[in-house]
Amino acid sequence: MKTELTLHDQTFTLHRFPQRSNETLQAWDAGDEYLISHVESLSLTSNQHILILNDHFGALSCWFSKSHRVTVMSDSFVAHQAIQQNLTANGCPSVTLTNTMEKIPSDIDLVLMQIPRNNRHLVWQLSQLRRSLNSNSPVIAVNKAREIHTSTLQLFDTYLGQTQTSLAWKKHRLIFSQADANSIIPVSPHTVWKVVSHPIELINLPNVYAGEKLDQGARFLLNYLPIDDTLQTVIDLGCGNGVLSVKLGQLNPQAKLICVDESFMAVESARQNLLKNLTPNHPFECLVNNCLDGFEDNGTQLVVCNPPFHQQQAITDHIAWQMFCDSKRVLIKEGKLLVIGNRHLGYDIKLKRLFGKAQVKTVASNTKFVILQAIKQ
Secondary structure (H helix, E strand, C coil), X not given: CCCEXXXXXXXXXXXXXXXXXXXXXXXXXXXXXXXXXXXXHCCCCCCCEEXXXXXXXXXXXXXXXXXXXXXXXXXXXXXXXXXXXXXXXXXXXXXXXXXXXXXXXXXXXXXXXXCCCCHHHHHHHHHHHHHHCCCCCEEEEEEEHHHCCHHHHHHHHHHCCCEEECCCECCEEEEEEECCXXXXXXXXCCEEEEECCCCEEEEECCCCCCCCCCCHHHHHHHCCCCCCCCCCEEEEECCCCCHHHHHHHHHCCCCEEEEEECEHHHHHHHHHHHHHHXXXXXXXXXXXXXXXXXXXXXXXXXXXXXXXXXXXXXXXXXXXXXXXXXXXXXXXXXXXXXXXXXXXXCHHHHHHHHHCHHHEEEEEECCCEEEEEEECC
């Protein structure tokens, strides 16, 4: 796996976060290279204020921090950690690092964007750029060519301004736009809807997974969450909008709920949803983190987990494996891990390898999903 990015006579050593000894995925892609090469061709004067949106692991941050003042906005805690790690490792100047719920600075000279996977997040960012930018400040975005549809360009046109595209290079394309749309279209950061058959109403910020309706896996798992008056602490790992925690709190009013996700917007949505749907004094915490880094060993009775199977654009199972390993570490003896996943992902094999074959059982399944329980011995 390549770790050195070399362009225009400069070399940076870049790693994903967390670093793994057997890493198979690169910390940058051809889109980063295309964006860097295009901006270098512009021969910008030094010390421009560059806003970088959604830098995946720090390639853009490292490159442009050498000559410019850089603000980076990302909803990903993992991306924040990777950016800091790679800036330090390459001796780069510091950047201003914040999340995409914050206000965009008004003195930006150039915007560089990795287009987010979630269109609601994209619309939110475009609307905020239109509000904050001078119309003379260029916006240059990049994505895989197959992910840039006519509808994508229409979103740029509608919410930001005049938009054009480049030719494809290594299966990526650039989008050139500017903040000159005739009117500013107001975009609410919240989408609110009720969960069918459950006394739950959910608030969802723009980058929350399944933010417009309940995903099928969570809907299935809601019916199999435990009622146990001995539960003291429950961790909802990869909590998203917190729907599982809300239901667990309704079923187990004595249990402290800990919601953990690497998305700042997910954690804030979970916090709002717990406040909205539970009794005023119900104990809970909502934490942005990389899995369960820093959590106490042998301290939790139950972990519920609906693992993601992608990181940025890459499909991978290493996040699920880290979640399972971290869960086993933080569980008390006889503590339980409750996992839902698509049947084809084979989580039962991973859990049996980690917890032991006799300690893993199927709680429920349908044609698409399986709910598994693993007990720590």
